[in-house]
Amino acid sequence: MAALEKNPTELAKAASLAHVPKSGEYEKMISGMLYDAQDPQLMKARFDARRWMHKYNNYFPDDPEADFESLANARKNILKQFLGYIEDDVFIEPSLAVDYGCNIRLGHRFYSNFNLTILDCALVTIGDRVMFGPNVSILTATHETEVQSRRDDV
Numbered sequence: 315m316a317a318l319e320k321n322p323t324e325l326a327k328a329a330s331l332a333h334v335p336k337s338g339e340y341e342k343m344i345s346g347m348l349y350d351a352q353d354p355q356l357m358k359a360r361f362d363a364r365r366w367m368h369k370y371n372n373y374f375p376d377d378p379e380a381d382f383e384s385l386a387n388a389r390k391n392i393l394k395q396f397l398g399y400i401e402d403d404v405f406i407e408p409s410l411a412v413d414y415g416c417n418i419r420l421g422h423r424f425y426s427n428f429n430l431t432i433l434d435c436a437l438v439t440i441g442d443r444v445m446f447g448p449n450v451s452i453l454t455a456t457h458e459t460e461v462q463s464r465r466d467d468v
Contacts, residue, residue, distance in 0.1 A: 321344070324437055325341055331416055333398065335358070337353055337355040339353035356414075360413060363396055363412050370410055371408040396412075397418045397419075398416045400419075402423070404423075412432050413432075413433045416434075420440050423442060424442075426445075427447050430446060430451075431451040
C-alpha cells in the first residue's frame, strides 16, 4: 500500500541531490505515495535522463591519444550532468539505464560492469567501494495494485 503523506526524511535527502525536479508530484513519488507520472516536470526529468543516457552510452573518444583515464574522466563528467550525486573514482560500463538519474547517489570507487539498470522512482544510495557485475538491476518502481485506484486512473 502506498504511503499517505510525504516523508520528511526522504525530502531532506533529496534536497542534497542535483537535478531534482521541483514539484509536488516528485515529492509524493520519493515519499512512496501515489503520484501522477504524467506531471510535466517528471516527464521532463525522464526525457532529460534519456538524453544523458544516450550521450553516456554512446560516448567514446575520437582522439587517437585518448586512454582509459581520459575515457573515465569524460564519462564521469557526463554522469555528473544527470545523476544526483557521485563521489570520486566512479566508473560505469555502458549501458546504463535509469528513470530519472537525479535520485541516485554513488559512493567513492563505485564500479559497475555492463548493463546497469536503476529505476529510481525512490532514492537509491550505493556506498563506497561497491562493485557490481554485469546485468544488475535495482528496481524501486512499482505500480498501484488496488483495483479502485486503477479504475480511478490514479
